[in-house]
Amino acid sequence: MVKLNYAELQLDHLVIFEHDNTIFVAARYNGSALRIFLVYESTGNVYTRNGRADSWEHIKGDAAELIRNRIAEARTSGGIPTYRLSGSHEN
Secondary structure (H helix, E strand, O other): OOOOOHHHOEEEEEEEEOOOOEEEEEEEEOOOEEEEEEEEOOOOOEEEEEOOOOEEEEEOHHHHHHHHHHHHHHHHHOOOOEEEEOOOOOO
8 A cells, every 4th residue: 555644635425324433534635546444433443445455454543543533523514515325224
């Protein structure tokens, strides 16, 4: 995975899954490249999607804290589209 400067991310939109207490975050860096994050609110764990490796990578430490803070700011300010899903899904 390419090392990103998470402070330069611009959040695009949030999808909040209230039933699972998780948030998907779409963010852009360098003006166009899209990154997708998954945040578990109950544990604080943050993951980012690595499409080339077809996997989710765990983000830890200051980078994870920065992403959680940016999400909290976005939710408080209402400055980006936020979609809420309150149901559950089973296969």
